[in-house]
Amino acid sequence: VSSSASDNPVDRFEAFHALLEQADVDGLGGFFRDSHPALIADALETVEWDQRPALWELIEVEQKGEVLLQLHGEVRQQLIALSSEKELLRALQNLQMDELADLDAELPISVVDAMVQAMDEQSRRRYDAVRSWPDDTAGGLMDVDAAVVRSDVTLRSVIRYLRQLRTRESGLPEHLDSLIVVDRENRYLGMLMLSDLVSLDPETAVSEVMLQTIEAIPVDTASGRITRLFQDQDLISAPVVGSSGELLGRITIDDVVDVLRDSAEREVMSRAGLSERTDIFAPILTSASRRAIWLGVNLVNALIAAWVIGLFRDSIDKVVALAIFMPVVASMGGVAGTQTLTLVARGLALEQVHRSNAVRLLIREIVQGLMNGLFWALVVALIAVLWTGDMRLGVVFGVALVINLLTGAMAGTLVPLVLQRIGIDPALAGGVVLIAATDVVGFVSFLGLATLFVL
């Protein structure tokens, strides 16, 4: 129970890899038996894909349900495909209703059918309720096994009800810090905190002590807004209601934490053209061909820029210094644009950027681009003049830099706004579009101005 060196995940992890190196089957079996499903999932995700089938055999079937739940994307799919239908049914027996609903899209249909058949009438209804909503809405995130009480009863009868509930097969819901209070028509009224339930006079009526400050979440609310509601109001659980205020279920904070982690990973990964569901130890041909797509997209970008440069080949032929300075103009615009894009995309995700302040933000970014453009234009112009001795080249270099920093500011503001409006994730496509813009404008402005004024 106490924390020794061997509880340290990093040490446990190194121990696992040592056992694997020695192909110590007994040792690995023992490691899995003694480990939390999250650590087992971590271990499975960090070995080569072709080592996983043998390891999966060593894990006890009772643990496999929890392990599948902790695994991500492709690794989960691989191990589901490795398991027999019978094994899956046994592994999934101990999972909660909302946990099953998280997995079921990836399970074989025959397994899902068998699971649903084994449920009693009430469970089946609950299960269907959760599945009928998209995963990224309140309906998809909610649990339907919420403990509900009526407002006109006393605390004593609530306690009696909880004692009965505990003796039933389903038992008490997980993460129970509060009960949801409804009226006779099952409409949400407030929350009864367990800490109030245990510490107040049992003869008090629920309606007198229930908390009314927690607002119900409409069932079609997007997951991004739900995470912010939980953060802002420090919620542990919140009720989910339908369009006429009827109680449908309950969202608990562990679901919210999962959404938060997944969306943070998605954002970081998608900026590099990667998916957060990707198995980093997938068969190497699979991994390589996935990367190829992103490289192809960026090659098109780079070839467009090359084509633009090609339009000015005669100018470069005459003044070779143009070839030396042109990447500087292009890359500085890209860097400035990426900064603006990151700020605006974050503002959009947090719902801090709207119609009412988008124009103000655009103006701010343009002014900043102009100020930084003028400052760095002086610097690069000076460098170019000292380097080449050509005053006109320095001026053209500086002016092109100002133009491209302004382009970066404008593209960095407008690209995410437009992408969001047409329903494309700015984090994935924003960078590519932005760099295309700053590359083309950078090369055209520098080479074009040079052609007009230097040659």
Added chain:
Amino acid sequence: VSSSASDNPVDRFEAFHALLEQADVDGLGGFFRDSHPALIADALETVEWDQRPALWELIEVEQKGEVLLQLHGEVRQQLIALSSEKELLRALQNLQMDELADLDAELPISVVDAMVQAMDEQSRRRYDAVRSWPDDTAGGLMDVDAAVVRSDVTLRSVIRYLRQLRTRESGLPEHLDSLIVVDRENRYLGMLMLSDLVSLDPETAVSEVMLQTIEAIPVDTASGRITRLFQDQDLISAPVVGSSGELLGRITIDDVVDVLRDSAEREVMSRAGLSERTDIFAPILTSASRRAIWLGVNLVNALIAAWVIGLFRDSIDKVVALAIFMPVVASMGGVAGTQTLTLVARGLALEQVHRSNAVRLLIREIVQGLMNGLFWALVVALIAVLWTGDMRLGVVFGVALVINLLTGAMAGTLVPLVLQRIGIDPALAGGVVLIAATDVVGFVSFLGLATLFVL
């Protein structure tokens, strides 16, 4: 209480900006009175810095403490600086101990002193306990007002104790879903769930029903590992212990959610050289000069690349097509390297990449880089031959591309590993170092090979 259109944060937000536009002081005051502190904080963060002093005046002092808590970085500092010492003391009166500890680094020392003086002996001791640990460790995150019970008492006496606690000035701790069970020496033994407390026979001893599966968190555990512990084990709260197992406090999931959000923001922002604490509506000269630093860092990068190109000016002078294709080689290496860097940095953050599998990962990335290099080398070589009719140029283009994709793969793996080893955040500096490497190698390999074989 029910959810109408006006509860939608976006609509509320637009309403706020409309009131601001009309300079409707009464309307704005009403908006603040009816709004949750989180929404007020959002509103304050999305107006120009010079509009904030007037708005701050319109917020009631009782709300200001909660609003300060919800604000981020610089905006929080601005509004603290705008408030008188007396006003701050009143505003902070209603905050919890751990909330105060979050704020105190930014408060004037005189205010902190006055706050500490006003505390009773016990509160002062608790407050000092939290402040003595760094913010990003278990000690810095924990609450010290944990409700603690001994294992040898009955549930009935626990309930009696909670009733007493509730009548005291401090009241019951927030987010109480469980009580921490300790032995006579205050060493952690297990958790007593409130749902068990209300639904089990009151004559049962705590030791019989306490949950022993939740492991205590050592007080010096880093926040990143704590967030993973909470996620993996679906915890709501967990005990924090010192080196000899003695109970020091309790971490609740709302603190964990804040850590998770902050680190996700930091990661996304720092990749663009931005700080997540930055006020996006700061005075424009301040904003612009901050961006200037990042542009300067990248200008150095771009000038190094320009200098490398300059070494080959005679070659470009002879074959102008080199100037057209060289940016393609450089940018493809940067894209491939960024993908690898993102994957490895994520693996490091999740503690999935270690000594035991880092070499395997490096080999995988190199093999993938080679496979993609060969494939895209064929494509670009073909394009170059069709475009210029020069077979040797096509071959050089392709070979340089293979070299630079391999460089990207190696730099993308090694740069984050080395940066982490020497204690620099890979998310901030990784991209700059990587692009410097792929730019230089890209230009040198392409222009160098061309100088040797094409001229």
